[in-house]
Amino acid sequence: SAVISQKPSRDICQRGTSLTIQCQVDSQVTMMFWYRQQPGQSLTLIATANQGSEATYESGFVIDKFPISRPNLTFSTLTVSNMSPEDSSIYLCSVEDQSGADTQYFGPGTRLTVL
Amino acid sequence: QKEVEQDPGPLSVPEGAIVSLNCTYSNSAFQYFMWYRQYSRKGPELLMYTYSSGNKEDGRFTAQVDKSSKYISLFIRDSQPSDSATYLCAMRSSYIPTFGRGTSLIVHP
Numbered sequence: 001s002a003v004i005s006q007k008p009s010r011d012i013c014q015r016g017t018s019l020t021i022q023c024q025v026d027s028q029v030t031m032m033f034w035y036r037q038q039p040g041q042s043l044t045l046i047a048t049a050n051q052g053s054e055a056t057y058e059s060g061f062v063i064d065k066f067p068i069s070r071p072n073l074t075f076s077t078l079t080v081s082n083m084s085p086e087d088s089s090i091y092l093c094s095v096e097d098q099s100g101a102d103t104q105y106f107g108p109g110t111r112l113t114v115l
Numbered sequence: 116q117k118e119v120e121q122d123p124g125p126l127s128v129p130e131g132a133i134v135s136l137n138c139t140y141s142n143s144a145f146q147y148f149m150w151y152r153q154y155s156r157k158g159p160e161l162l163m164y165t166y167s168s169g170n171k172e173d174g175r176f177t178a179q180v181d182k183s184s185k186y187i188s189l190f191i192r193d194s195q196p197s198d199s200a201t202y203l204c205a206m207r208s209s210y211i212p213t214f215g216r217g218t219s220l221i222v223h224p
Contacts, residue, residue: 001161031210040123043159043203043214092158096210103149104212106158 002027002095004107012113013083020079021110023093028073033094033104034066043092049076083114118142121204121215130224134191138204138215141185145206145213148180150189153201153217162202163189194222 003026013019023032034046046066047055055068069077080087093107121138128134136150147166151159163178165171171178177190187206191198199222205212 004158033211040216042119042121042216043205045211048211103147103161103164105161106151108158109156111156 001097002029002105004093004095004105006093006107006110008110009108010111010113012115014115015084017083018079018081019083019112020077021091021093023076023078023107025074025095029095030073031096032070032076033096034068034076034078035092035094035106037090037092037109046078046091080112083112085114088112088114118213119204119206119215122218123216125219125221127221127223128194130194130196130222132194132222134189134194134198134220134222136189136191136202136204136218136220138187138206139185140187140206140213142206142208142213143182143185144208147207147212148178148187149205149207149212150176150178151203151205151214153203155200159203191220194220196222196224198222 005024007022032049035043037043045058046061047057049055049068049070051070051073067079090109090111092109094104097103119140150163152162153159168180168182175192179188201217201219203217204215
């Protein structure tokens with residue numbers, strides 16, 4: 001399984017500011033995924049990031065609000081822009097299993113609180 | 116109706132009990148079924164993975180899939196306080212899984 005780290009692990013931010021979350025994987029992966037996990041809710045996919053191409057966003061999420069970078073096969077960033085309290089959530093990075101088991105592994109998450 | 120339904124709990128059981136966690140789904144195209152365990156302030160950790168109806172066993176954990184009823188279960192035998200966590204079911208037909216809300220399990224000594 002892949003080992004995934006995220007920075008920061010948590011942050012408290014002011015309304016209107018932006019935060020960039022980093023995701024680092026210990027092996028090369030084709031696809032990386034960004035999820036949001038709000039209290040009491042299921043994991044919601046924000047976007048899929050492939051190296052060398054624009055991220056693909058799910059319904060309800062837009063690039064201006066959640067710009068994503070994928071500069072290489074082991075790293076990605078998600079920025080939460082112009083934050084509001086409704087953006088308070090856990091943000092999770094995930095990668096597909098490269099062994100062909102058709103499943104995903106998750107990072108530890110970034111707990112974001114917006115005041 | 117949500118594609119995946121999962122009772123959020125909490126489910127509280129004594130140590131040593133057999134735990135049954137369940138999810139129902141509506142999309143008959145789902146072919147791959149997973150269970151994740153998530154400890155507080157941690158990311159989800161893959162527990163079990165299966166793609167066929169029937170049972171799959173791994174130590175104290177058994178995953179059961181009934182595609183005809185669109186129903187999956189995770190059984191935990193001889194539950195331990197260390198099993199206290201949120202358990203999320205997930206299922207997929209394409210490469211993007213759909214997750215349940217998670218069931219909070221508390222195993223008390």
